Amino acid sequence: MTASASADLGALRDVLKAAVAPGSERDVERYDIDGATPGAAFEPGNREDLATLVRLADEHGLAVVPQGARTSLALGRPLAGYDLAVDLGGLRQTVEYVPDDLTVTVEAGRRLGALQAELREHGQYLPIDVPPNDDVTIGGLLATARPGFWRGHLPAARDLILGIEVCLPTGGTVRSGGRVVKNVTGYDLHRLHTGALGAFGVIVEATFKVAPYPEASRTLVAKAPNLEAATALALRTWDASPVLRALTVLTSSAARLAGLEAAPQVLVELAGAKRAIDRSATDLASIAPFVDAPAGAWGALRRAQGDSERTVVRAGVAPTATRTLLERIDQAGGTGWTNIAPGAVVAILPEPTAEAIESLRSEAERLGGFLQVESAPAELRRQVAPSPGDTVLVEALRDRFDAKRTINRGRWGAVL
């Protein structure tokens, strides 16, 4: 971890401390990232204090890392500076929830689980199952935009977001979108922030479209002789149009991880009206001998994908091309699964090397897709971290929103 402006931080810390409500400062030891601790840590209790901290940091050239549940900090390149940790945990209110509008506006530090409990009282939920679990914060799940098992069957965060409020390094707060479910007023900056790893500001608040909580759900599993047969079965299942919420092909080791028999398996979750589930289960029975499986299987996989101690990669290729990648991962001793609809192949690599990851990446690209490292040791991420896309545009945008690279410095690479 490179050093930063910490030399001057002693005096600055007092300036920061004086600028916000008393009791906002936190012990820096709790905010270790990739082995580095920040010069100071704060948990602002209101938006004004957050804005003040970010503005002062920007003025003084400090590198700020906003954080929530700290579950996806091994995503992106290692930081190029880390002076100030800003914990969003103090901003955790639900701002507005109108069940009949199917919309909810929440602060970035609110935990997904707490929000789900609140929505559940009205028979609704935010259909998002990002790794590792519902401890994630709203800001975190937006900034990282990691898809879960429901992706491809239900809309993802980037589809569900209706509006956003973001704190800029200059201290100003800007909004885009709104609180209505259909809106084309102005540019969709909220989509720009989704998955941007904080490059254009600190997410303060977001509005989502929520969904009715399904009347029932049911998890089924069917065994296959090999991954080729399992993938073919999953594709047939997808084509049969049952009320799917998840459809995943598991390698033997992934099946074991999920608490199932160690064999190639197709794991299915049906969700919706009871009658629709029954009908779908009947339809599926005519395709393959599906049997009921414990719903806990999903949670185990989700936790494993989100375990930042492991090296986890996610590739995206055409659904019909996923088998090639999954077989390779399996043969290399990895634990992997494919979420069929989005063509997402997730792998937990046992002995990760940059060469192994690059080789998988070129295979994914050869198949017309991509590969992203979701978590890995810092040293590895220095070599194989994702590119931000068209660097000319991203840099031009970053220049305008965070010219000094105050927020998450270096996450997208040296100049970003």
Next chain:
Amino acid sequence: MTGLKFVGTDIPSAEDLANCIHCGFCLPSCPTYLATGQELESPRGRLHLINGVREGRIEPTSRTLEHLDLCLQCRACETACPSAVPYGRIMEDARASIMANEPDEQPREWRLRAFALRNVLARPRVLRLALGGARLYQRSGLQSLVRRWVAPVLPASLRRIEASAPSLTAAPFRKTGTLASPAGAGTRVAMLLGCLHGEMYPNMHTATVTALEHAGCEVVAPPAQVCCGALHAHAGDAGTARALARRNIHAFEAAGVDAVIVNAAGCGAAMKEYGRLLRHDANWAARAEAFSTKVKDVLEFVAEQDFAHDLGPVDRTVTLQDACHLAHAQRIRKAPREILGAIPGVTLNEMANSDRCCGSAGLYSVVQPEMSGRVLEPKMAAIAATSATTVCTSNPGCTLQIENGTRRFQVDADVRHVIEVLAESIEAGRRP
């Protein structure tokens, strides 16, 4: 072209143009827009040009008029239009208001075209003389020689005209008076013989008489009838169109019939609009209106009669080209399908976009051969895709164009008016 503007009594009305809300729903229905992708060759664009000329905002230069001229007047846009813009009559009015300028102001091609129409189609003797020469050319065996040896070296446009000439080997249909009077006929109808098609496609008339007789009608053809005037109206020669309309009204009134039967969709559409054509003429407006209500397309009329009895088998796989002036102008789509559906042995394979123009459009195929060919090409592809061996039409212009298309694109199908196929079935039913 200074001084040219819309003049006269036919200037497109503000109310007609006001119905257009610029929504663009007409674009994908327009064959010339589909062929070019250009707003200039679309109904919305043409209405905008016409409105601009009307308001004096746009000059009717030869370039402007070329865009109006490229319109097939197929009126498919009227079917697509959600706000009922009467496009066909706006276009006719626009052309008439250009042709109402002093002759030396009129665009040269338009003037020549009107001159030719006035002096050929409206004069049966001249027309027959011209066609007689053509018939001689075909009978003499010269045609087959030309097709085999000369055509390949002709310039493309000439070759196209040569190739599009119909087969004129059959004797023309020129009978008038009483054509059929079956015992116990309850209905008396008159038939329009038309200017060209009795000469070109006599079998269509014969078949029409057969079908009407089979449906229990007495059929007459008033000898004083003339060309319907549709092509003159389309070309902006409203004066000749009106003169022809008056003569026809007079001729058919004298016949005292229940209905005036037309087997050419373009003629029928025009005759159903005589009321509108003569609306400014105090002496004729009411008579024309009454006449128009009696005009029926032969398919429309026959489908309403008791025609399905005693039909014999006809072994044909057919596809149906909806004539623009039947489907769009007269809004008749069911009748041809009902008739074909009633014929034993006939299989109807519908083509894609059967109501899209074939590019014939009256004189269009001669005046705008290039665009006509571009419009014809997808039509022939749609026909070929049906594997039908007979293309059914309801208009002689379409028959001519599609016959031409079968030769040019090597599609193995013959072309028949729906009524000809019905007549075949009637004949087959009469055989023991």
Next chain:
Amino acid sequence: MPTNDTGPTNDPGSLIRELQEALGASNVLHEPEDLVVYEYDATIERSLPDVVVFPATAEDVAAAVRLAVKYDLPVVPRGSGTGLSGGAVPIKGGILIVMTRMNRILEIDADNRVAVVQPGVINLHLQNALAEYGLLYAPDPSSQRVCTIGGNIANNSGGPHTLAHGSTVNHILGLEVVLPDGRIVRLGGRVPDAPGVDLRGLFVGSEGTLGIVTEATLRLVRQAPATRTLLAIFDSVAAASEAVSTVIRRGVIPVAMEMLDQEIIRIVEPRIHAGYPLDAGAVLLIEVEGVPDGVAADSAVVEQACRDTGAREVRSADEAEERERLWEGRKAAIGAIGGAAPAFYLLDGVVPRTKLPEVMTQVLELCREYGFACGNVFHAGDGNLHPNIMFDPTIPGATERVLELGGAIMRACVDAGGSVTGEHGIGLEKRSYMEWVFSEADLDAQRSVREAFGPADRFNPCKVLPGGHGCASGHASEVMQHLGAGSYV
């Protein structure tokens, strides 16, 4: 960024020559009589381009853009010209790039539910091509039989089925675009959730101000195994609105919930004969889809919710042809108004669904106050209003007052927590309303985005954002003098 040594030049003759060399002479229009039909879209806005080009490839588009840079001219993209906010009107002239020649469906990968198309493909043509695979592209704007996919992307278009499927942005996987500097770049990919900044999501709905789409990779969905359309007849808009909320409250999200009010029913029914009772206060068209048993369960909930909120009759249809008949009145509504009134102003506003009854009451009161008839046909499930104000533009002052009334209705939507456009876009029409929705800082952030892509006066200037160099105040009032009868404002 391409450089030019000589700096901007102004010789129109050499611009046209260079465009002709780059794109072919027949793909460049510049005569006044030709340009005049490219001065409009489906609004009343009018402004002539300097030159119109018809590219066939991304390279053609890039070449035209580079020439625009060289000659310092604006660039405006155009599809079928069916926009309802003036987005394709070249308000400051320049090069109008018409995408209609790029109308090929490049690939349908049915197994992976992906299609790759050129931007000039007409939405319905794509749907027809997909039907044989049992697939569909979910966004279905009411103008789908003519509007292009490129235009849909520019406007993030919606449609009746947005309620369940989402707007265009939810169905775009990847884009190839030409940027204001002439670079050709790819955003997104063939599968969702590519790593990196989601420039794809930002680009969709940017109304041609950030770049021109030259190819799009679309996410397709499988046609549902079963679909049922219900028509519920109510005595009032309030009761029908209550039914909409009740359906949602009971946990069912239909794929579409469309409302027609009495004024519209009375215009549509005599023309279309869709079977809507003339004395009904409102009708709701509701569609549910899914597996057959699920459809049965959901439609039972829908029907009960309608009856509980006072529906006097609920009809339903399962067969495609019958369902089509129920939809006919809805689909023909806007056009029918065109035939019924000399002119009308079609508005697009959006409010939280629960505010529907109260805002609808306000809309009708405002129309009464201003003395105009108003018919409403809209996406009730989304809270997306479409009041149609009917008027006679030949009456002096009528148009001004209609525009004022439109503004008052938009204000009411914003005050209710909604916004000024749900699917038609900001374009020229609503630039001045942006300040009602966003603060100056919010708008500055949007200006920053625009500048990151290129100079603000290059691509579709004076659209979306208020202000701008040499842009007029930003309302249709600028062109009111051109209003003729029949305007579809």
